[in-house]
Amino acid sequence: MAGTEHTEPVGATDDELAFVEEFALSLERMGLVRMTGRVIAWLTICDPAEQTFNQIAETLQASKGSISNALRFLTTSKWVIRSSRPGDRKDYFRARNDAMSDLVAVQSNQYAPFVEVTSKGLEILSDATRERRARLQEMHDFFAWMDKELPLLMARWDEERPRSRA
Numbered sequence: 562m563a564g565t566e567h568t569e570p571v572g573a574t575d576d577e578l579a580f581v582e583e584f585a586l587s588l589e590r591m592g593l594v595r596m597t598g599r600v601i602a603w604l605t606i607c608d609p610a611e612q613t614f615n616q617i618a619e620t621l622q623a624s625k626g627s628i629s630n631a632l633r634f635l636t637t638s639k640w641v642i643r644s645s646r647p648g649d650r651k652d653y654f655r656a657r658n659d660a661m662s663d664l665v666a667v668q669s670n671q672y673a674p675f676v677e678v679t680s681k682g683l684e685i686l687s688d689a690t691r692e693r694r695a696r697l698q699e700m701h702d703f704f705a706w707m708d709k710e711l712p713l714l715m716a717r718w719d720e721e722r723p724r725s726r727a
Contacts, residue, residue: 573620577606581621596623600631601640604656611644611653639663662722666715672708679704 573581584605585598599621604612607620618628632654635641640660644653657663679701686694 573603573607580606594631594634596621596627597631597634599623600628601635601656601660604635604641604654611655613651613653615651617654662715662718665711669707669711669715672704672711675704676701676708 581599581602584602585595588598588601589595600617603617603620604610607616612620614625614628614632617623617632618625621628632641632643636643636654640657640663642655642657644655645651646653679697682697683694683701686697
């Protein structure tokens, strides 16, 4: 019907499920649980954009426990927004458009402690040979560079990024 909001599961094509799996594997290589990657990937491409718990579980053919754990992580980390509708007992989940850039922005604040601790390590090794200090010096220089450059890069992204029309 024209003008009616589409809320029924539309399922996923084989290509969409292949994308979901590939995306999940990429996030798994970065340290996330694969099911968390599957859920965020599906919520990024699904139609409608808001999905119920059961729609997600049905599409991904996954256990309720694994979907529950993934959604708990994703909502706590604010990658996914959980909402409800008046008169409807179901919760709806939607991926935030800026979830990934927000994650990197948060991570950009995590390099300063590494700069500090590697500085202490370099002080401890101040009398050590250059070869012995080299690995720690490289790590220190990298963290110092990331601490300086990543916030600038994220600010540039924020200025230049195309705004979602959703």
